[in-house]
Amino acid sequence: MFFALTDEQQAFAETVRDFVADRFDLDAVRAVVEDPDGDGHPLTLWKGLADQGALAVLVPEEHDGLGLGLLDAQVIARELGRAVAPGPWTTSVLAAEALRLAGSPEQQAAWLPALAAGETVGTVALRGEAGSWDGRGITVDASGERLSGTASPVDYPAVAGLFVVAATDAEGAPGLYLVEAGDAAERSSTTGEGAQGLAIRDQRTYDGTARVGAVELADTPGELLTGGTLSGGRAVDALMARGAVLTAADLVGGAREALTRTIDYDRDRKQFGVPVGSFQAIKHTMADLHVGVTMAEHAVLFAAHALDTDDPGAAIAVAVAKAKAADAAWAATGAMIQFFGGIGFTWEHEAHFFYKRARRRAPLFGSADEHRERLAALTMD
């Protein structure tokens, strides 16, 4: 029995952590947060991550990747969550996963090396407004290889060179399609429209560590991902599951960091002449949060491993991980504001970076409630 990260995986985590701490601290995060008109995609961070292999992690070696698994990828996701790092890492890695799982060798060869090197930013557009995070939430229609409809919210559409779009064909069958953004410079700066019927509407999220938009498609050329291991609805489901685990990892990383910072503060902060962390009202909350975040960390590890090994219990594991991580992240980041007291509610303080990131990401790839309903369906019906 070895339920833990290997020494290599731990060293990988430390490398990413040290890199981000050294090159992209909270002041750098703040600069991105306070520039909502900027693209939220600092190139120093992106290139550094590419140099670390963080974008190549899941890409097969024959396409210039590292050929590692989700267990390794979640290590990176956790560190980025811990650092509340901006940028399109999660969805770019997921776009590559879509190609790896569902693409033909030609499609893989055309895109994976550039995604692995960070030369192309990828993103995924898998559902539409008010839709669920499964095949039923798709709001884009495919007529042959022409796509129409609006997907939302989509991470970092403005900097993406490649969109993986979930669409439903005339027979109602879901599938994954590649949409090339073309040269972003060619897109009209006023309408955001590209030459291919692709328009991006900035949606402005309160989470300043991300940029989010709606992707509007009007008879836009889209190439069906086909010829890979998975296709159709199974490819969509597989991508959703991987998105859920990587998002859960990001949430858990942020939750752990929020909790650590809160405990460090409450160990020293004095009121009534004593450290506030000596009060049981705070101690017991921190203890419960620590147990909750620790369980969420376990759950993310297990879910990543379950997907890596095609474990028959993977569906339950993914739903458990996402539900637990979302709840733990909301609780820990909310507690960060509460237990820093008034200072935690100020703009100057970093608590809101963690809180807002957790709030925005928690519903992505299925909220805690949606995943609990999935568990109910898997065990009660």
Add this chain to the structure above:
Amino acid sequence: MDLSYTAEEEQFRTELRDWLSANIPPEWAEPGFWRSLDDAESFRLRREWEASKTAAGFSGIQWPTEYGGRGGTPGMKAIYDEEMVRAHAPQTVNTLGLTFLAPTVMAIGTPEQKAEIIGPMLRNEVIWCQGFSEPGAGSDLAAVATRGVRDGDDYVVNGQKIWTTNAMHGDKIFTIVRTEAGSERHKGLSMMLIDMNQPGVEARPLKQMSGASEFGEVFFTDARVPVADCLGEIGQGWRTAMLLLSFERGASGVGQYTEFRRQYDEIVEQARRFGRSDDPVARQKLANCLVELECLRYHAMHILTQVEQGRDLGSESSMTKLQWSETFQDLWEAFDDVLGPEASLERPRPDVDLAPFQAQAMWSRSVTIWGGSSQVQRNIVAERVLGLPR
């Protein structure tokens, strides 16, 4: 990550499973079976069955062979815990002795104590109780008032213990006694191994809110204890007690997960029977229990890994206790919530007996108290794991 057991461990699983399937009557798996027996009969049956298990070589899984154990791995112990639940094996009758006293005796007992205590315990010839809690010393164990006064080669013990598991069936009781007159708190205590079959010891059942009597009270009135029956040094009882309690660490939670997961499925079946399994709120409640149960399973694998790597778990056992006990209690609250008015009825329909469910639901109120209450565990996590000031 490698979540498999070794070939040797899987071989052990096969052997154990074969033995259990041949030696557990099918009716033992029926929900009401153990409740249908009176307490003495149930205890006798379990005691005999467990002795036969020991004779077959399936007790003391991790104990050294010199003590009659199997000399197995932590993985085998986890497999044992899991398979016992899967096979509907009855609960052990010597649990506190096996879990706490035996490893302590192996660590610090005299050669005579090792010879006299461990074998008979393993064969269930002697049933051991634990005498820690007192009416005035619950969470605050150092407040014990039971006192022992030296008289020749004996100590004469007076006082009262409470929450004693198997008090009515016990032969001996390992007991914290204040042996130094006027001492306070952690000082002046000794760990006495007291024969319960003597005129100075009286055990009384303690009827619990569930109506059952898993616990009892033990009264000492001039009970005599030979000096040689002190475990560890006289006056060092607190140190012995802490060593003893440390053996709770490393209990991975695999067995608890297996048991609670089955209970989840049984509750779901009742929810379905009473038309409640389609209710969105009920589904959320039950699914959230499943989330916590699965986390307990992953945590158990984590703990087992730590043990196999030879790492000191420190205060992490407090997290294990919080996770399993709070989850178990939540699961049984969900039973009441989901079934609504039917949950409180023993026979909501002529063919449906909910009494075994209600017994679990009531029992679930105790698990967050005994073995260190949830509040004590949170203090431990906050102070010793998170480093918050006392």
